[in-house]
Amino acid sequence: MTKLEAVIQTSKLEAVKTALHDIGVEGMTVLEARGHGRQKGHTEFYRGREYVVDLLPKIKLEMVLADDMVEKAVETIIGAARTGQIGDGKIFLSKVDEAIRIRNQERGVAAL
Amino acid sequence: MVTEKPWITSGLLLLFLWITVHAAFPQTSGNATPVASGPVASQAERIAKLEQAVADAKGSADNSWMLVSSALVLMMTGPGLALFYGGLVRKKNVLATMMQSFALMAIITILWAFIGFSLSFGSGNTFIGGLSHIFLRGVGSQPDADYAATIPQQTFMVYQLMFAIITPALITGAFAERMKFSAMVLFMILWSVLVYDPMAHMVWGKGGLLNAALGGRFPTLDFAGGTVVHITSGVSALVCALYLGKRVGYPHEPMPPHSVVLSFIGACLLWVGWFGFNAGSALAAGSLATSAFVATHFGAAAAVVGWGAAEWVRNGKPSALGAISGAVAGLVAITPAAGFVGPMSALAIGLLAGVLCYLMVAHVKARLGYDDSLDAFGVHGVGGTIGALLTGVFASRAINPIFKDEQGNALASGVIDGNPGQLLNQFVAVLVAWVLAALGTVMILKVVDLVVGLRVPADHEIQGLDLSQHGEEGYYWEVSA
Numbered sequence: 001m002t003k004l005e006a007v008i009q010t011s012k013l014e015a016v017k018t019a020l021h022d023i024g025v026e027g028m029t030v031l032e033a034r035g036h037g038r039q040k041g042h043t044e045f046y047r048g049r050e051y052v053v054d055l056l057p058k059i060k061l062e063m064v065l066a067d068d069m070v071e072k073a074v075e076t077i078i079g080a081a082r083t084g085q086i087g088d089g090k091i092f093l094s095k096v097d098e099a100i101r102i103r104n105q106e107r108g109v110a111a112l
Numbered sequence: 113m114v115t116e117k118p119w120i121t122s123g124l125l126l127l128f129l130w131i132t133v134h135a136a137f138p139q140t141s142g143n144a145t146p147v148a149s150g151p152v153a154s155q156a157e158r159i160a161k162l163e164q165a166v167a168d169a170k171g172s173a174d175n176s177w178m179l180v181s182s183a184l185v186l187m188m189t190g191p192g193l194a195l196f197y198g199g200l201v202r203k204k205n206v207l208a209t210m211m212q213s214f215a216l217m218a219i220i221t222i223l224w225a226f227i228g229f230s231l232s233f234g235s236g237n238t239f240i241g242g243l244s245h246i247f248l249r250g251v252g253s254q255p256d257a258d259y260a261a262t263i264p265q266q267t268f269m270v271y272q273l274m275f276a277i278i279t280p281a282l283i284t285g286a287f288a289e290r291m292k293f294s295a296m297v298l299f300m301i302l303w304s305v306l307v308y309d310p311m312a313h314m315v316w317g318k319g320g321l322l323n324a325a326l327g328g329r330f331p332t333l334d335f336a337g338g339t340v341v342h343i344t345s346g347v348s349a350l351v352c353a354l355y356l357g358k359r360v361g362y363p364h365e366p367m368p369p370h371s372v373v374l375s376f377i378g379a380c381l382l383w384v385g386w387f388g389f390n391a392g393s394a395l396a397a398g399s400l401a402t403s404a405f406v407a408t409h410f411g412a413a414a415a416v417v418g419w420g421a422a423e424w425v426r427n428g429k430p431s432a433l434g435a436i437s438g439a440v441a442g443l444v445a446i447t448p449a450a451g452f453v454g455p456m457s458a459l460a461i462g463l464l465a466g467v468l469c470y471l472m473v474a475h476v477k478a479r480l481g482y483d484d485s486l487d488a489f490g491v492h493g494v495g496g497t498i499g500a501l502l503t504g505v506f507a508s509r510a511i512n513p514i515f516k517d518e519q520g521n522a523l524a525s526g527v528i529d530g531n532p533g534q535l536l537n538q539f540v541a542v543l544v545a546w547v548l549a550a551l552g553t554v555m556i557l558k559v560v561d562l563v564v565g566l567r568v569p570a571d572h573e574i575q576g577l578d579l580s581q582h583g584e585e586g587y588y589w590e591v592s593a
Contacts, residue, residue, distance in 0.1 A: 044368065045427045047437060047487060048474020051366045 346493020415442020
């Protein structure tokens, strides 16, 4: 099993979610996040005081997938989330030891 | 028995109806219409009756406007100012900030009943009223002709109370996010008695030093409180900011407003409430109220444009916060002038105030380095001073013939009207207000500092005043829905 974490532009959530659903990804957790990579922030003015906002709003998706789904999911996210601009986000993959469904204690891929 | 209940309820309802109808129209159960007895009333008697009826009608009209105005001015403090300031602070201080305004609505009211009204408007000397109306003695339904001949003195009293409430509430913007609640309460009680009441008496009270209509030494034109309300609060705000020092982390840590949306609603309520503040200061429902209403609105509109344009030029964008701050600055500046100037002068005053207050808040403050959290000085101190001086320039006898010669002919009011000396009187009033506010505030701060201490400990400040001062949060984090 592999955990896929993707940080994407907020405006791409709907497209990514739909595309993942279409290839059979059944569950995910979505978090509102703030962060930055190479993308520069912007400045805001309040009564002449300048504030540099460098932590920008992002969406973070988390899902744990059966290993045979991973590459397909990665391609799907890239396809739906890419604009070609700085700030499109990143995908991280890591191994997961175990998954347990709380309702009936199913384990492993069956619990996903 | 459930089935019996409708009968009991309907029976009670009928009984209640019978009682109210008979209480409201007791004569319906009495004799038939009385027949006029005695001779037909003479013409003189009928005219006297008619005159009385006309006077009563005017009194009712004036009184209704003044009661509405009183409510409007209270609305300026809560929720107007409370929302305006509440949105400008950080999340962790929203309730504490709103609570300061709200607490003053209660505390100043009690103080006003005990002694404040008497010290402001009771007979006294040049500087302060006496104790003639202590505990509101003698303040009833009869008008006090010196102040407002057509409304009950009680209406005048409660209208003036709303001004006494909002003035100290304005100061809270300067020490927001760092003053102890107990210190705020003590400070405001002392400030109201030692700064507000004397200043109100000097400008508006019988025989006050600066009174324009009731025998002042330096007749000052201050229609609705440019000196009394805005200079006193603004200058005291500056002194508070300097005395208390900066907030922990200022100016390195970002402290942007947590909700310009709340501030926006607050500013709109302030604008509407200000019609009661300025047009109500005519103390009657006549054409002077209309004139002040119009000037107020035009001043605010011009200041929105002034602040917005200045910001657009300097930052490349006009902000919502800039627009609403401009409105408040314009309303402040037009306050002393409202009942003395025409619409075109109001536009000029508003435009100037908008631009100058923006420069003060956005540029001068940063250079000087003091932490007036919500710009109480930059808007009220600066806007009030600009307004008080410009009133001396633009005041016109065509709008309000306040100065008269012995034959009752109107004399020139402001500089443009042909009375250059008026600017000197305005300057004296500005100076008196600045000095009284600054000295009074320093003295009171020292006393309060000794008695209860002014600032919350640094860890309480970091935690936020909502929790440390009031034990609650404006935005409670609820995990389950």
